[in-house]
Amino acid sequence: MATYKTLSSSLNWSTGLSPTPGTTTLIAGGLGSEGSVLIPHFLNSAFENKQPVILISFTQTYNHYVHILRKMGVNLLNHQIQFVNALRPLDLTSLPPATRPHFTLGAQDQWPRFFEWLAEQPPSVVVIDGLCSLLDQGRGLDTALSFFTRCQSVVESGGLAGARLVVNMFVDDEGTEPLAYAVVRRSHYVLSFEALSSGASSDVSGQLTAVAGHLLCQLPDSKSFKPTALHYKVSDTTVQFFSPGQSRIVL
Amino acid sequence: MSSFKKRVPASQPKPPPATRINPHSAQLLVSTGVPALDDVLGGGLPVGGVLLIEQDRQTGYSNTLLSYFASQAIAAGHKLCIVNADRDVNLASQLPGWAGVSRSAPESGTSTGAETEQGGAGDKMQIAWRYQNLPRVDGREADTQSHSEPSAGPPSTAATDTPYCENFDLSMRIPQKVIDRASVDIVDGDAIARGMSGTENKSGDMYRHVLEKISALIDDGFSSLKPLPPNAERNILRIELRSLGSGFWRSSDPNAILAFLHGLRGLLRYSYAACVISFPAYLYEEAGVRLPIVRRIEHLCDAVIELESFEGSNATPSSIVARQIKGEAASNSQEYHGFLHIHKLPRLNSLTASMGRLSILHTGGGSANNLAFRLRRKKFSIETYHLPIEGGVTERRVPAKEESNTPRLPSGAGCGSTPGRKDPLEF
Numbered sequence: 001m002a003t004y005k006t007l008s009s010s011l012n013w014s015t016g017l018s019p020t021p022g023t024t025t026l027i028a029g030g031l032g033s034e035g036s037v038l039i040p041h042f043l044n045s046a047f048e049n050k051q052p053v054i055l056i057s058f059t060q061t062y063n064h065y066v067h068i069l070r071k072m073g074v075n076l077l078n079h080q081i082q083f084v085n086a087l088r089p090l091d092l093t094s095l096p097p098a099t100r101p102h103f104t105l106g107a108q109d110q111w112p113r114f115f116e117w118l119a120e121q122p123p124s125v126v127v128i129d130g131l132c133s134l135l136d137q138g139r140g141l142d143t144a145l146s147f148f149t150r151c152q153s154v155v156e157s158g159g160l161a162g163a164r165l166v167v168n169m170f171v172d173d174e175g176t177e178p179l180a181y182a183v184v185r186r187s188h189y190v191l192s193f194e195a196l197s198s199g200a201s202s203d204v205s206g207q208l209t210a211v212a213g214h215l216l217c218q219l220p221d222s223k224s225f226k227p228t229a230l231h232y233k234v235s236d237t238t239v240q241f242f243s244p245g246q247s248r249i250v251l
Numbered sequence: 252m253s254s255f256k257k258r259v260p261a262s263q264p265k266p267p268p269a270t271r272i273n274p275h276s277a278q279l280l281v282s283t284g285v286p287a288l289d290d291v292l293g294g295g296l297p298v299g300g301v302l303l304i305e306q307d308r309q310t311g312y313s314n315t316l317l318s319y320f321a322s323q324a325i326a327a328g329h330k331l332c333i334v335n336a337d338r339d340v341n342l343a344s345q346l347p348g349w350a351g352v353s354r355s356a357p358e359s360g361t362s363t364g365a366e367t368e369q370g371g372a373g374d375k376m377q378i379a380w381r382y383q384n385l386p387r388v389d390g391r392e393a394d395t396q397s398h399s400e401p402s403a404g405p406p407s408t409a410a411t412d413t414p415y416c417e418n419f420d421l422s423m424r425i426p427q428k429v430i431d432r433a434s435v436d437i438v439d440g441d442a443i444a445r446g447m448s449g450t451e452n453k454s455g456d457m458y459r460h461v462l463e464k465i466s467a468l469i470d471d472g473f474s475s476l477k478p479l480p481p482n483a484e485r486n487i488l489r490i491e492l493r494s495l496g497s498g499f500w501r502s503s504d505p506n507a508i509l510a511f512l513h514g515l516r517g518l519l520r521y522s523y524a525a526c527v528i529s530f531p532a533y534l535y536e537e538a539g540v541r542l543p544i545v546r547r548i549e550h551l552c553d554a555v556i557e558l559e560s561f562e563g564s565n566a567t568p569s570s571i572v573a574r575q576i577k578g579e580a581a582s583n584s585q586e587y588h589g590f591l592h593i594h595k596l597p598r599l600n601s602l603t604a605s606m607g608r609l610s611i612l613h614t615g616g617g618s619a620n621n622l623a624f625r626l627r628r629k630k631f632s633i634e635t636y637h638l639p640i641e642g643g644v645t646e647r648r649v650p651a652k653e654e655s656n657t658p659r660l661p662s663g664a665g666c667g668s669t670p671g672r673k674d675p676l677e678f
Contacts, residue, residue, distance in 0.1 A: 031550055031595065037602055061520050067277060067600035088517025094476045136509040136551060170550050173543030175506075234603045236275065 003048065004041045006241040010228045011210055016045025017125065017164055020219050022156045023188040027168040028180060033193040033206035035168045037232075037239050039065070039129060042166050043081070044074055046125040051162055052080040054118065054126045056105070056151075058087060058133035063099045071237050082121065084114075086133075108143065115150050123158030126151055131169040131183070132176045144179050152186060187213030189225070196231075203247055205234045267485040267523060268413040269327030271295065276600040281329070281487055281525050282416035284319030287633035289416060290612050291622070292554055293605040296527070297597050298487065299519045300553035301512070305532040306494070307589060309563035312624065313529045314338075314345075315631050316558075317491055319419060320527050322346045325433040326417040329487040332468055334461050336440030336499035342430045348423035420629045438464055444501050457501045458511035465490060465515065469522045476521050488524035495528045496535070496548070506544070512551035532557070553597045558624065560589035587623040591633055 008016045018025055025042075029035030036059075043065075046053045055065065062083045066076055077098060085092060085101035092101055105114055118126075128151065134144040148167065155165040167187075171180040184190055192209045210228045230241045242248065266272070271280050273294050280295030283302070289295045296302050306313040321342065324331035326349060333340055443460045470477075473488040494500075496508050504510075519526060535542045549555045596604035612622060612635060623636035 031546055040602075059516075064600050068602055071601075087520065088514065090476065090517070090521060092476065092521070094478070133513060136506075136513045136547065138504070138506065138510040170547070172550065173546045175543055175547055236601060236603055236605075239602070 003044050004038075004239055004241055007041065007208075007230065007239075008045075010230055010241065012224055012226070015049050016041060017049065017051075018189055019221065019224070020188070021162045021164060022158075023219070024152055024155070024165040024167065024186060024213070024215070025189040025191065026180075026183050026187040026213065027166065027191045027193070028171040029168065029193040030170070030172040030195065032195045034170075035191065035193045036060075036129060037193075037234050038191065039127060039166075039168060040069055040072055040074075041239075042125065042127055043069065044072070047074070047079045049162070052082070052122050052124040054082045054084065054121060054124045055129065056084040056086055056127065057129040059130035061085070061087065061099070062101050066099055073237075082124075086130075108139070111147070111150075115154065118151065118154050119157075123161035123163040125162075125164045125166065126155050127166045127168070129168045131167050132171070132179060135176060135179060141178055141182070145182055148183060149186070185214045188216045188219065189213055203233060204231050207231055207244075208241065265484060267329075267487045269323075269329065269415055270298070270487065271415055273297070273605060275605040278597075278599050278601075279523075281327075281489070282323055283316070283527070284321075284323030284416065284419060285316065285631060285633070286416050287612060288316070288556075290610050291556075291591075291593060291633065292597060293610060295415075296525050297553065297599045298523055298525050299521075300597050300599055301516060301519065301526045301528060301551075302597075303549065303552040303555045304527065304529045305555065305557035305594075306529050307558040307560040307563055308533045310560040310589075312558050312560055312589060312626060312631075314493075315421075315626060317493060317527065317529055318346050319631065320489065321491055322348070322419055322425065323417060324487075324489040325425060325429065325435070326419075327413055327487070328433075329489050330434040330436070330468075330473070331489050331491065332436045332438065332465070333491045333493065334438040334440065334464075335493045336444075336457075337494050337497055340437050342435065343424060343427050346425050346430075347419040347421045348425045349417045349419050350423075421627075421631065422629050436468065440499055444499070456503065456507055458507045461492075462511055462514050462518070466518055469518055469524055473523045474521060475523060485523055488522070490524060490526040492526065492528040495530050497531050498534075509544070509547055509551065512548060516551060516553075528552070549594055552595065553599060555594040557592040557594060558589055559592060561587070562589075587625045587634075587636060589624055590636065591622040591624050593622070 003016050008014065013019060027035035027038050039055075043053055043055070057065070062085065065083075069076055082102040084103045084105055086105040089104055089106045092104060095101075103114065103117060105111070128148075131144060131148060134147060135141070152165055155163045167183060169180065169183070170176060171192075190211050190213050192211070193206055194209070195206050196204055197207075208228075208230045210230075212222070212225060212227065216222045216225065229244065231244050231247065232242070233240045233247065240248070266279065269281065271294065272278070273280055276297075279298040280289075281298060282289050282295050283292070292302070304313050304316055321331055321333065323329075325346070438461065440457065440461075443457055446460075468488060468490075472479075473486070479485060495511075500508070502508070515526065518524075530548065532541065532545055535545050598604050612633065621636050622633055624631065624633045
């Protein structure tokens, strides 16, 4: 249930993940249309493909994802997932094992140790939730970009074994736009969430636009991807995607 | 009433007083003090979450919401921390009281909710018993009813005796002795600013000082990462930040508020604390358009609401003063006082906000924009906005002068009776 099959078929992604290993997918969301609703899809798609997952979150605790996926019928204890707490460097060893992070991202001078740990992991689907939080923390654009490129280089080095990078970030103002433009230039796919231009609706949460990133043209099968626009409705246990005007609730 | 009782293991920890659990996200909730606002938020403010109230322009309705939040902390026995930068805090004159406050307010960390029930029972007016269990947004009955829900966690004396949301009266005040007994910590922003200018003017970041203060408070018994000593009960820390981002919050970095909010979120997520922030969004405008940083501030908070008062939104200060002198505000006291806009709802442990299933006022989607508030003498309420009756209520009544000019029928003239003769049915 955690895999959004309509979205996968619209993007022609049969496994739910991008078809070519080593690629980068950017999820851009706004205030009323957060892209984090896609994270369960990528996590469960990786689990179904027997791929390990590394989830780096700057915005939420591990408990948050555990609860959401449990409601979707996925028990994270049964899957290979490593959670990196990047929200705040705290000593979390007192937490129960089910919700205890596997790594805590500390201050910037401790990042080399993190990248060493990341390189030691088996080729995985790396998901970064809230990359723009590095800007909120007062770090510069260069720092945020260097974090992204280091993660991307680790993923690309394990690309043949099926590693992929998924980045979710808030893009809604001038402060985060430079970072978003830079990441788009280093991405293969861009999934952009936005509110309905026609206004609020109780049956449609927003619109998803899938377009090619700047690096997609370098892939051999780049022509198989077609830009897509879908509407979606978020519920407690899933996200329903449908073509504009084809909502099951309305029809 | 059913005799069924849920079997609960004795070793299960008791929830903190005056809290309930959201059955859809397993998230602990506390009340904001305004039942209608709790309803809009999906049952209350999640513990570990931040509610941002974008202040109304030139009026003080957001301060009323903050005073409700503080009064609820005292009524529930929670610890209260107020960080103030631009306004003196005088709890005895600013916080609304409730019936039986002088004898029912629990001391901090202890639950004397039984006294509250006794005090409230004496004042309670008995009406038709069959209506007592009907759902209501405002009122104490709905709150006490929810305490007995099986999904509200294990039955405990602390959670069931203390009401989830007290019924406050704006015309009353909390006695000083009750405030003295409560656990209240007031952080004076002016003192912090003076200390910054006196000793370490190099950074000048008031946000950092306040975050360190909050961190120390959380470490003092409100962290979820530290086990409690034996026989100790969990309590809730309520943090109230007034006018965050105004000029009184001094900082050399214009983006320091973003780092502050991100750090605050990281602290609260691993704590038994909830935070309400009032934010003067109208100060972040250029030519009537909000600056982009406001969107990032909203993004960093879990719930965002905005109060837009009718008096202050499109008025000059002189027109407001003139209106108050004429007394128009008093004559329009039955009307709404402004709109309540919902920009974001809490989504902790969930993909979507739970208000769609739990809220009476707000059902999601387009209904986010049809809420209004009104401030009465005793109560602040949030209601669904509707236009008044066409032509107004007063024009539908017969004016007093016309009523006196109409020829009065002789006494006893009625249907079927003859004028001038006494009606045999009259008594």
